[in-house]
Amino acid sequence: MRVLGFSDVHASAKAMRTVAEAADGADLVIGAGDFCHMRQGLRDILSVLDGIAAPMVLVPGNVESAEELRRDAPKGAVVLHGQGHVIGGLRLFGLGYAVPPPPFGDWSCNLGEDEAEAMLAACEAADILISHSPPKGVVDRTSTGISVGSVAVRGAIERVQPRLVLCGHVHECWGERGKIGQSEVVNLGPVVNWFEFEAGI
Numbered sequence: 001m002r003v004l005g006f007s008d009v010h011a012s013a014k015a016m017r018t019v020a021e022a023a024d025g026a027d028l029v030i031g032a033g034d035f036c037h038m039r040q041g042l043r044d045i046l047s048v049l050d051g052i053a054a055p056m057v058l059v060p061g062n063v064e065s066a067e068e069l070r071r072d073a074p075k076g077a078v079v080l081h082g083q084g085h086v087i088g089g090l091r092l093f094g095l096g097y098a099v100p101p102p103p104f105g106d107w108s109c110n111l112g113e114d115e116a117e118a119m120l121a122a123c124e125a126a127d128i129l130i131s132h133s134p135p136k137g138v139v140d141r142t143s144t145g146i147s148v149g150s151v152a153v154r155g156a157i158e159r160v161q162p163r164l165v166l167c168g169h170v171h172e173c174w175g176e177r178g179k180i181g182q183s184e185v186v187n188l189g190p191v192v193n194w195f196e197f198e199a200g201i
Contacts, residue, residue, distance in 0.1 A: 007032035007168025033061025033132035060096030082119035138178035
């Protein structure tokens with residue numbers, strides 16, 4: 001099973017077209033949030049994904065709310081924010097928003113660590129955990145070297161040990177990978193990332 005993952009296109013039509021074109025070769029498409037810019041232009045940018053045949057799973061970033069994403073997502077796409085879903089035998093769980101809250105202003109969709117922990121408690125098992133925010137201490141450092149990842153997300157990874165964790169949010173770490181126990185953590189960024197899973201897991 002070929003899984004395509006991306007995040008943080010931030011209304012870039014060029015980046016989204018690249019994803020849409022690559023999706024012809026995907027069995028599953030996963031978007032880890034921040035599709036538009038400061039709550040503006042969400043439907044326009046997501047319309048680039050219309051017509052993708054593969055199943056699609058999206059989580060909201062901090063630039064769009066879960067309600068806005070469910071309203072504007074391509075037909076048939078599954079939006080996860082504190083929920084799980086199974087596709088092709090793969091157990092998925094998604095959590096959106098910025099955790100912990102960054103100093104970005106009232107437009108940003110955020111969760112406190114306690115809120116995130118409560119929502120992640122619903123995740124009892126997962127092959128892929130999709131979190132807009134990275135876990136604390138892994139692929140989460142800003143340009144000044146500050147670790148801004150989520151303690152709650154890290155705790156869920158340590159507890160559940162998904163095979164793969166897909167995140168974004170911290171632009172300086174796009175393309176970086178790390179490990180928490182047996183879980184591989186990937187900060188995706190606005191490019192095409194490929195992952196292989198055996199069918200029927």
